Amino acid sequence: MTMTQTISHHLTDSLLMGYAAGNLPEAFSLVVATHISMCDECRARAATFDTVGGAMLETSDAVAMEEGSLEATMARISAALPVARGNGSTTQPGQMQGQHQRRARGILPAPLQDYVGGDLDQINWRPVGMGVRQALLPTSRSASVRLLYIPAGASVPDHGHRGLELTLVLQGAFMDGDMRFGPGDIEIATEELEHTPIAAQGADCICLAATDAPLRFRALMPRLAQPFLRI
């Protein structure tokens, strides 16, 4: 996935801090990691929040390790060595770095491909009506995340509307009032925000949407059909 300089809707400090601290539900972490994969600015901000974590560790209290802990750790290291270095591996340290560069081939960024089990063509879409399709991705239950496929001009279906809701555009674009969200843009909606995203004309829109609202096991109702009801 190529970097774009046109991303104008970014992650908040609290989401970046929660991600660095490791306190986000898994579903939100996936959206954050996918956005960072597409957005250099948020990548740099995320690195700074990691640095805060390092500084906290550096200045925090300490708890004494057990007697013989260092020796036990050295034993752990020796025991794991054949696995860690691999016999028959001829890679030099410099090359290892390259080998660990996880770069996605295809449309979807690497963290998303990990959850889908492949690229766009591997997504297990389910129709939810009005031409809209969705694919729920497997995460822990504290929040849920799904891919949404919305035909150009169609309304983004209600996917929660309670709690916190993150919607990241992967392809195409949607409009919410005056605001346009294109590839890499993320909309962060809380319960208070009344919003009615509609896929832009021209190209079908694919989004990654996460919510910490309780997961509801009924078909999604496109808001087009229920314009005044919050369901």
Add this chain to the structure above:
Amino acid sequence: MNEEMANGQDQWVSYVARVRDAQDQHAFAELFRHFAPRVKYFLMRSGADAGLAEECAQEVMATLWHKAHLFDPTRASVATWIFTIARNRRIDALRKERRAEPEELPWGPEEAAPQDHVLALQEEAAALGDALRKLPEKQRVLIERAYFGDLSHSEIAEETGLPLGTIKSRIRLALDRLRHAMK
């Protein structure tokens, strides 16, 4: 002051390099003595009992040994790197969840890291640590609670007392460095 602390950071960087290049057990012991008890504290603050925290802290330090070749001093201080390993271990061992990691950047074929890049990053990390240390106790405790697992994401979002200004002033530097590194 900053220079002195950057030198301290530099020392950890050289210890990791010695572990990487020479499997130097003395350098590893120095890193272990300093960081393992802090990782253990971090894990206990996050809800692990002493036994689990001890085991995980050992695993985190063993990971440092095995992955020393992946440590990039132009991108993180040693403390930051160890923090991210400990954090991921915590998510795995305590929350039993996966953590999605961002795609890696397409860094060019990197020869040895330019020393001035290493220095710039290590100084920056030291300056941020210094700024955090100088915060009023109440604010420092809030950040610590956010990082050590006592504050949920929604609590962080609601928490207006978080002194993010300190962090924001460092972000500009991080952005400049990233752009520079990608040239």
